Amino acid sequence: MAAQDSVEHKYVYDFAEGNKDLKDLLGGKGANLAEMTNLGLPVPPGFTITTEACKAYLATGREPDGLAAQIEAHLESLEREMGRKLGDPQDPLLVSVRSGAKFSMPGMMETVLNVGLNDRSVVGLSAQAGGNDRFAWDSYRRLIQMFGKTVCEVPGEEFEHALDDAKRAKGTQNDLDLDADDLRGLVDAYKKIFAKHTGREFPQEPREQLDLAIRAVFESWNAERAVVYRRQERIPADLGTAVNVVAMVFGNLGADSGTGVAFTRDPGSGAQGIYGDYLANAQGEDVVAGIRNTVPLQELEQLDKKSYDELLDYMARLEEHYKDLCDIEFTIERGKLWMLQTRVGKRTAAAAFVIAGQLVDEGLIDLDEALHRVNGAQLAQLMFPRFQLDHEFQPVAKGIGASPGAASGKVVFTSARAVELAAEGESVILVRRETNPDDLNGMIAAKGILTSRGGKTSHAAVVARGMGKTCVSGADELDVNVPAKKFIVAGQTVNEGDVVSIDGTTGKVYLGEVPVMPSEVVQYFEGELNPEQADDALVKAVHRIMTHADEKRRLRVRTNADTGADAARARRFGAQGIGLCRTEHMFLGDRRELVERLILASTDEEREAALAALLPLQREDFIDIFREMDGLPVTVRLIDPPLHEFLPPLEQLAVNVAVAQERGEDVAKEEALLAAVRRMHEENPMLGLRGVRLGLVIPGLFAMQVRAIAEAAVEVTRSGGSACPEIMVPLVGAVQELETVRAEAEKIIAEVVGDSGVEVLIGTMIEVPRAALTAGQIAEAAQFFSFGTNDLTQMGWGFSRDDVEGAFFWRYLELGIFGISPFESIDREGVGRLVRIAAEEGRAARPGLKLGVCGEHGGDPDSVHFFHEVGLDYVSCSPFRVPVARLEAGRAAITTTGSDSR
Numbered sequence: 007m008a009a010q011d012s013v014e015h016k017y018v019y020d021f022a023e024g025n026k027d028l029k030d031l032l033g034g035k036g037a038n039l040a041e042m043t044n045l046g047l048p049v050p051p052g053f054t055i056t057t058e059a060c061k062a063y064l065a066t067g068r069e070p071d072g073l074a075a076q077i078e079a080h081l082e083s084l085e086r087e088m089g090r091k092l093g094d095p096q097d098p099l100l101v102s103v104r105s106g107a108k109f110s111m112p113g114m115m116e117t118v119l120n121v122g123l124n125d126r127s128v129v130g131l132s133a134q135a136g137g138n139d140r141f142a143w144d145s146y147r148r149l150i151q152m153f154g155k156t157v158c159e160v161p162g163e164e165f166e167h168a169l170d171d172a173k174r175a176k177g178t179q180n181d182l183d184l185d186a187d188d189l190r191g192l193v194d195a196y197k198k199i200f201a202k203h204t205g206r207e208f209p210q211e212p213r214e215q216l217d218l219a220i221r222a223v224f225e226s227w228n229a230e231r232a233v234v235y236r237r238q239e240r241i242p243a244d245l246g247t248a249v250n251v252v253a254m255v256f257g258n259l260g261a262d263s264g265t266g267v268a269f270t271r272d273p274g275s276g277a278q279g280i281y282g283d284y285l286a287n288a289q290g291e292d293v294v295a296g297i298r299n300t301v302p303l304q305e306l307e308q309l310d311k312k313s314y315d316e317l318l319d320y321m322a323r324l325e326e327h328y329k330d331l332c333d334i335e336f337t338i339e340r341g342k343l344w345m346l347q348t349r350v351g352k353r354t355a356a357a358a359f360v361i362a363g364q365l366v367d368e369g370l371i372d373l374d375e376a377l378h379r380v381n382g383a384q385l386a387q388l389m390f391p392r393f394q395l396d397h398e399f400q401p402v403a404k405g406i407g408a409s410p411g412a413a414s415g416k417v418v419f420t421s422a423r424a425v426e427l428a429a430e431g432e433s434v435i436l437v438r439r440e441t442n443p444d445d446l447n448g449m450i451a452a453k454g455i456l457t458s459r460g461g462k463t464s465h466a467a468v469v470a471r472g473m474g475k476t477c478v479s480g481a482d483e484l485d486v487n488v489p490a491k492k493f494i495v496a497g498q499t500v501n502e503g504d505v506v507s508i509d510g511t512t513g514k515v516y517l518g519e520v521p522v523m524p525s526e527v528v529q530y531f532e533g534e535l536n537p538e539q540a541d542d543a544l545v546k547a548v549h550r551i552m553t554h555a556d557e558k559r560r561l562r563v564r565t566n567a568d569t570g571a572d573a574a575r576a577r578r579f580g581a582q583g584i585g586l587c588r589t590e591h592m593f594l595g596d597r598r599e600l601v602e603r604l605i606l607a608s609t610d611e612e613r614e615a616a617l618a619a620l621l622p623l624q625r626e627d628f629i630d631i632f633r634e635m636d637g638l639p640v641t642v643r644l645i646d647p648p649l650h651e652f653l654p655p656l657e658q659l660a661v662n663v664a665v666a667q668e669r670g671e672d673v674a675k676e677e678a679l680l681a682a683v684r685r686m687h688e689e690n691p692m693l694g695l696r697g698v699r700l701g702l703v704i705p706g707l708f709a710m711q712v713r714a715i716a717e718a719a720v721e722v723t724r725s726g727g728s729a730c731p732e733i734m735v736p737l738v739g740a741v742q743e744l745e746t747v748r749a750e751a752e753k754i755i756a757e758v759v760g761d762s763g764v765e766v767l768i769g770t771m772i773e774v775p776r777a778a779l780t781a782g783q784i785a786e787a788a789q790f791f792s793f794g795t796n797d798l799t800q801m802g803w804g805f806s807r808d809d810v811e812g813a814f815f816w817r818y819l820e821l822g823i824f825g826i827s828p829f830e831s832i833d834r835e836g837v838g839r840l841v842r843i844a845a846e847e848g849r850a851a852r853p854g855l856k857l858g859v860c861g862e863h864g865g866d867p868d869s870v871h872f873f874h875e876v877g878l879d880y881v882s883c884s885p886f887r888v889p890v891a892r893l894e895a896g897r898a899a900i901t902t903t904g905s906d907s908r
């Protein structure tokens with residue numbers, strides 16, 4: 007015990023003690039300040055209080071033992087280094103207190119500048135600044151304002167109003183016109199506001215200011231906006247923030263001072279060069295607040311060549327060191343450059359690919375690392391259609407880019423109107439203040455959704471993303487009046503039927519129809535752009551990284567396709583077979599009539615006649631697909647949904663029959679249909695007579711499909727092609743179901759295939775939890791498994807897949823019950839566990855059992871990593887997601903740590 011107590015926990019690190027790899031402990035900002043210090047860059051001295059101290063504080067509500075003494079010791083050494091004491095009346099040291107979590111959470115947590123100023127040290131600060139009283143009092147009023155607001159929860163507007171009053175009294179609109187006396191008066195006013203709200207005077211003791219500011223930063227980890235941001239960005243809630251205490255340097259000491267931000271490459275396009283903004287005679291917060299206009303960084307060369315050259319040198323060194331795009335915040339204090347922050351900078355999807363490619367060319371990283379630095383979500387973004395680059399439309403509003411893509415259409419204000427106009431073939435944009443579950447049909451019908459309220463996790467945003475539909479949310483410049491069917495923006499009235507365009511990536515809203523173009527990346531995948539010849543850096547980079555992903559990946563990528571056209575496109579996108587050909591749609595359209603005959607058949611002969619008529623049609627369907635997929639495996643799934651889905655809706659039919667009877671018409675056929683629909687009606691059709699159950703109940707149905715598949719394969723093979731069919735039985739829960747279907751199928755296959763050389767595999771979907779849990783038995787009868795994670799999620803969670811996402815998932819997301827819909831990304835612990843069990847037990851019973859997944863998760867980046875880890879052979883997804891799955895399968899093969907590219 008005693009021995010343990012004597013080893014004091016280290017909660018505070020000088021910048022010289024840390025490094026960039028200690029982000030967990032020192033946060034991103036602290037770790038990078040330490041790294042820059044150790045590189046010999048001019049970082050103002052300071053120290054970092056660890057995330058562990060924050061976590062201990064948040065757990066107990068008080069500072070952990072030893073923290074106060076460690077802060078004292080590090081403060082003393084900082085004072086020695088600076089030759090000044092915190093808040094000293096003659097020559098004060100001032101510090102900033104800044105948050106800094108492991109992952110950047112811009113603007114979500116607190117910062118307090120100028121700590122150490124009080125009624126006496128303000129005079130000392132003025133002396134330090136060469137008698138600049140105005141500067142000293144301005145700094146003091148900023149401290150009271152920031153401290154009041156962030157540490158003591160004084161409403162920020164009160165300070166703003168007092169500042170406005172001071173400007174009004176002076177007859178100006180510009181802060182810079184306030185002189186020292188005005189600012190001294192403002193300090194008095196601020197102090198009164200502070201006292202009124204807190205019941206105490208503004209603390210004059212510098213160390214008390216420091217301790218309270220540190221505490222406020224700790225607590226800001228749990229501020230509502232930070233909690234919401236974390237949930238949205240899927241940042242774990244238990245990381246805590248570090249706190250950086252840094253000697254103040256001032257960019258607002260005159261024309262030879264200033265502050266700015268810089269990027270080592272363009273974070274928008276990835277182009278090489280110097281990008282950034284500079285603001286003379288200002289502090290960092292002025293840049294962020296956009297109070298005055300910045301100038302391009304290049305202009306600093308004229309203003310202060312020495313600092314500019316130095317900055318360029320540091321930028322080059324940082325990029326070389328981090329081997330990536332860095333963003334930088336700096337301040338110049340009377341001609342001396344200080345580096346205040348750096349980090350690997352955020353970038354657009356296009357820039358991510360381009361930069362990764364450039365860094366490989368420059369020899370800074372290898373292709374594995376380049377592949378690690380991009381991700382499927384970025385690639386998916388690059389595949390959405392977008393507005394033409396050279397359009398001349400000006401945005402009338404800007405909201406949140408909630409779901410990417412570009413959409414134009416006629417404005418509608420209600421779900422019903424959206425459905426109506428869409429049915430007439432119109433493109434519509436559904437405009438609402440905010441959406442709710444009642445709007446679901448309208449959202450489905452619309453090309454895009456535009457709301458004036460709500461953020462990235464609003465109902466509109468979540469549902470739209472789930473549907474892959476373009477959405478701009480929270481465009482608060484829009485005054486939406488649903489009853490009057492209009493909205494007003496930028497002084498213009500937009501009525502129902504007027505055309506608008508929305509960009510779900512940038513959040514911009516335009517009046518009129520902005521022309522749309524397919525993305526270059528899709529043109530490349532379609533084979534319409536030759537990457538060797540394209541002068542497009544993005545296409546070249548995508549090509550290079552995709553090629554590498556294909557070389558590295560172990561998972562094969564197939565597609566879900568049930569038409570020849572889809573199969574052909576998927577093949578161009580790199581699909582290595584079909585993992586799921588749903589046969590349901592083949593029973594619709596002008597074949598309904600035959601299906602009705604099948605369902606209504608009252609004798610074996612009638613039923614067999616209907617099946618015999620369907621057989622050649624099915625055979626043609628499969629021939630088409632086998633031809634497109636020549637030489638590649640094609641998994642054909644026997645019919646799955648309940649048969650009544652192929653009949654007219656009950657209510658509509660009942661009304662029609664009643665009306666016809668009233669008129670005395672002959673309704674015998676309709677009556678029979680109605681009786682069949684009534685007989686087949688199920689309360690829970692998704693859990694009813696579908697899949698293998700249907701095959702066991704309707705004699706000859708599966709047999710007809712099996713025959714059509716085998717005959718098609720033989721025909722394609724005989725005509726010189728190569729068909730590799732895999733017959734898949736849906737919704738199996740018990741091995742006996744599969745055995746029964748298989749016995750019949752094998753007979754038919756043997757009879758049809760003869761000596762043609764065609765080989766037909768028979769396997770099953772694993773999509774019922776019981777199948778996953780008895781996979782060892784089922785594997786005895788199956789040559790392959792394909793995980794149907796849509797149904798497995800539905801039945802694993804008990805969530806009706808057709809209802810819940812629009813109905814209440816927004817609330818579950820808001821509460822953090824899950825960070826993303828389990829229908830979108832595999833729930834590793836629950837549904838994923840079923841997959842793992844089935845894979846292990848299936849392979850134990852039948853070594854070499856072929857394993858794939860064909861639920862929607864097969865194209866979800868994070869899920870692809872999971873399927874790689876579990877050891878599946880392939881993932882199968884919709885054609886458009888094939889490139890995303892290829893990329894992520896490559897990434898999964900080079901990293902075991904998952905897709906942490908935040």
Ligand code: PEP
Binds near residue numbers: 586798
């Ligand atoms: C599944 O359930 O995951 C699946 C692929 O089948 P369907 O979506 O057709 O039910």
Ligand code: MG
Binds near residue numbers: 773796797
């Ligand atoms: Mg299913």
